[in-house]
Amino acid sequence: MPKKKITKSVYLKWYEDMLFWRKFEDKAAALYIQQKIRGFLHLYNGQEAVLAGSVFAMEENDRMITAYRNHVQPIALGVDPKKIMAELCGKVGGTSQGNGGSMHMFSKEHNFFGGHGIVGGQIPLGAGLAFADKYLETGAVTLTYMGDGAVRQGSFHETLNLAMLWNLPVVFIIENNGYAMGTSVERTANHTDIYKLGLGYEMPCEPVDGMDPVAVYNAVQEAADRARSGGGPTLLEMRTYRYKGHSMSDAQHYRTKDEVAEYQKKDPIGIVEKIIKDKKYASAKELEAIESRVKDLVNDCVKYADESEFPTADNLYKNVYIQDDYPFIKTF
Amino acid sequence: MGRVIQFREAIAEAMSEEMRRDETIYLMGEEVAEYNGAYKASKGMLDEFGPKRVLDTPIAELGFAGIGVGSAMNGLRPIVEFMTFNFSMVAIDQIINNAAKMFQMSGGQFNVPIVFRGPTASAGQLAATHSQAFESWYANCPGLKVVVPSNPYDAKGLLKSAIRDNDPVIFMESEQMYGDKMEVPEEEYLIPLGKADIRRAGSDVTIVSFGKIIKEADKAAEELAKEGVECEIIDLRTVRPIDYAAVVESLKKTNRMVIVEEAWPLGNISTELITHCQEHAFDYIDAPIIRVNTADTPMAYAPTLVKEFLPNAERIIKAVNKVTYRD
Numbered sequence: 001m002p003k004k005k006i007t008k009s010v011y012l013k014w015y016e017d018m019l020f021w022r023k024f025e026d027k028a029a030a031l032y033i034q035q036k037i038r039g040f041l042h043l044y045n046g047q048e049a050v051l052a053g054s055v056f057a058m059e060e061n062d063r064m065i066t067a068y069r070n071h072v073q074p075i076a077l078g079v080d081p082k083k084i085m086a087e088l089c090g091k092v093g094g095t096s097q098g099n100g101g102s103m104h105m106f107s108k109e110h111n112f113f114g115g116h117g118i119v120g121g122q123i124p125l126g127a128g129l130a131f132a133d134k135y136l137e138t139g140a141v142t143l144t145y146m147g148d149g150a151v152r153q154g155s156f157h158e159t160l161n162l163a164m165l166w167n168l169p170v171v172f173i174i175e176n177n178g179y180a181m182g183t184s185v186e187r188t189a190n191h192t193d194i195y196k197l198g199l200g201y202e203m204p205c206e207p208v209d210g211m212d213p214v215a216v217y218n219a220v221q222e223a224a225d226r227a228r229s230g231g232g233p234t235l236l237e238m239r240t241y242r243y244k245g246h247s248m249s250d251a252q253h254y255r256t257k258d259e260v261a262e263y264q265k266k267d268p269i270g271i272v273e274k275i276i277k278d279k280k281y282a283s284a285k286e287l288e289a290i291e292s293r294v295k296d297l298v299n300d301c302v303k304y305a306d307e308s309e310f311p312t313a314d315n316l317y318k319n320v321y322i323q324d325d326y327p328f329i330k331t332f
Numbered sequence: 333m334g335r336v337i338q339f340r341e342a343i344a345e346a347m348s349e350e351m352r353r354d355e356t357i358y359l360m361g362e363e364v365a366e367y368n369g370a371y372k373a374s375k376g377m378l379d380e381f382g383p384k385r386v387l388d389t390p391i392a393e394l395g396f397a398g399i400g401v402g403s404a405m406n407g408l409r410p411i412v413e414f415m416t417f418n419f420s421m422v423a424i425d426q427i428i429n430n431a432a433k434m435f436q437m438s439g440g441q442f443n444v445p446i447v448f449r450g451p452t453a454s455a456g457q458l459a460a461t462h463s464q465a466f467e468s469w470y471a472n473c474p475g476l477k478v479v480v481p482s483n484p485y486d487a488k489g490l491l492k493s494a495i496r497d498n499d500p501v502i503f504m505e506s507e508q509m510y511g512d513k514m515e516v517p518e519e520e521y522l523i524p525l526g527k528a529d530i531r532r533a534g535s536d537v538t539i540v541s542f543g544k545i546i547k548e549a550d551k552a553a554e555e556l557a558k559e560g561v562e563c564e565i566i567d568l569r570t571v572r573p574i575d576y577a578a579v580v581e582s583l584k585k586t587n588r589m590v591i592v593e594e595a596w597p598l599g600n601i602s603t604e605l606i607t608h609c610q611e612h613a614f615d616y617i618d619a620p621i622i623r624v625n626t627a628d629t630p631m632a633y634a635p636t637l638v639k640e641f642l643p644n645a646e647r648i649i650k651a652v653n654k655v656t657y658r659d
Contacts, residue, residue, distance in 0.1 A: 099437060113405055117429075131399050132406035162390070162395050319435050320474050323498070
């Protein structure tokens with residue numbers, strides 16, 4: 001497939017989308033402090049270019065699956081963000097009606113297959129989605145995301161081997177944000193070029209500037225084309241950075257404020273904003289209008305989540321089995 | 333019309349019949365295709381269905397179990413064979429954290445119609461790592477169903493139901509049952525999950541068991557019958573969900589119960605049944621319920637140690653004599 005042109009409207013969409021994701025996550029952090037969101041909360045701030053560039057490369061029926069830093073991916077695929085905020089708050093209006101919470105967003109309608117809490121557990125699932133698409137000849141490609149920490153799990157290596165053996169239409173995308181929780185990449189292996197792990201399986205692999213949506217798009221488009229045309233899997237290492245802690249409870253003693261500031265100079269939203277301004281794609285007034293829309297939509301999300309109810313107690317039993325009369329054991 | 337077939341043939345027939353009626357079903361596992369199954373439970377299936385639907389995997393249980401679950405989220409109905417459930421321990425993350433949880437975590441969007449099947453428990457002198465019974469481990473986990481047939485007829489009817497089930501099913505066989513023979517109908521039949529079977533009717537004592545170890549209960553019942561003690565043997569067939577009603581009904585008739593289970597004693601199906609009976613049938617129990625389980629140790633290698641480890645007819649007879657106050 002020829003590369004899509006990155007036009008003015010693409011830049012403007014990227015800008016508005018990424019800004020919205022950033023503000024959505026900031027609001028989630030605020031709600032966490034207010035204790036409206038509980039449990040764990042892992043924010044995507046800083047990594048937005050990976051998602052923006054990837055989604056631009058996806059076709060209608062392509063699939064996406066990721067780990068637990070997963071609030072904004074379904075939004076990018078078309079899920080109503082209000083439902084994501086409601087899920088974060090544990091409300092019935094949420095994507096999983098309050099069953100999943102922060103780490104478990106899903107949308108069958110929009111081909112978003114989660115939202116998975118166990119590091120590396122989603123990697124074989126992604127290959128499995130691709131296995132089904134190959135078997136059923138749907139032509140769809142699966143983008144399977146993971147963090148840099150996940151590549152040290154056995155599930156990663158077993159899946160890379162099987163995906164090559166069975167020539168599955170899947171793109172493995174490592175979001176290398178430098179840290180597996182508080183442990184830097186250098187402290188998890190004797191090598192740091194993670195993409196090279198593909199070489200052992202003879203899988204096409206490359207590092208990508210994960211702060212630049214254009215670089216991400218080009219790499220994912222090429223990999224998706226390869227998968228779609230029967231060329232099998234690709235391993236991409238997106239070199240990115242997260243501005244926030246691993247989760248809300250992370251004091252971030254493992255890195256310096258200077259390091260964070262250094263990466264923020266390469267901020268993907270800043271990069272796109274600069275292009276828009278340099279090329280005069282939008283006036284200051286138009287950019288203000290985008291900011292205002294983003295702010296309003298974030299507020300709408302909070303309002304919807306606030307107004308939605310917690311699930312009633314009987315819902316605990318509703319979605320454990322698809323069998324509707326499963327005889328649960330009930331104790332005193 | 334019936335004909336006598338082996339347990340392994342019943343398994344292959346169940347899978348093949350279901351695969352003929354539903355193109356989305358496929359089988360994968362170690363040695364299932366070209367080798368015809370490590371225990372020949374998939375004999376002839378590669379020839380009939382081809383390599384797209386009968387797939388040999390490398391020795392990578394975590395990886396292929398996860399691919400199975402993922403494919404089940406996206407339109408397929410996989411049968412994943414473990415050469416033994418001892419090896420499912422390296423895949424257990426995919427079973428417990430993904431297969432069992434997906435429907436709830438996704439708020440009912442993604443069910444996982446998958447069957448994980450293979451032999452469980454001991455099979456001769458295979459020592460500690462190859463002799464473990466994980467029925468009660470899997471049965472402990474909400475989201476799964478756990479089926480443990482004890483004969484070829486049940487195996488075929490239950491496996492067909494398991495494959496058609498839309499929830500994840502753990503289906504546990506035994507290396508020591510694959511050669512068992514029994515008359516099985518030519519025509520199609522299904523056995524519903526969650527229903528126990530009265531394997532032998534009797535009025536003096538209830539013996540509850542499941543899986544291959546139930547054959548020790550059969551032997552014990554034969555011996556006891558010679559002494560005029562009539563045992564009723566209940567084959568649970570499914571250990572999640574458990575057919576409690578069948579157990580309680582029998583207990584109400586006999587008032588005495590022995591549970592035979594090849595499993596470590598701490599928190600197993602036996603303890604669950606005892607709890608249930610004292611909660612729901614306290615007034616019908618005339619003697620403390622006794623369980624005959626494995627030793628509270630890993631199984632060791634030497635024949636003397638295997639004998640010490642496993643439940644057997646001799647111990648079951650002792651237990652029956654105790655609950656009937658004949659000791």
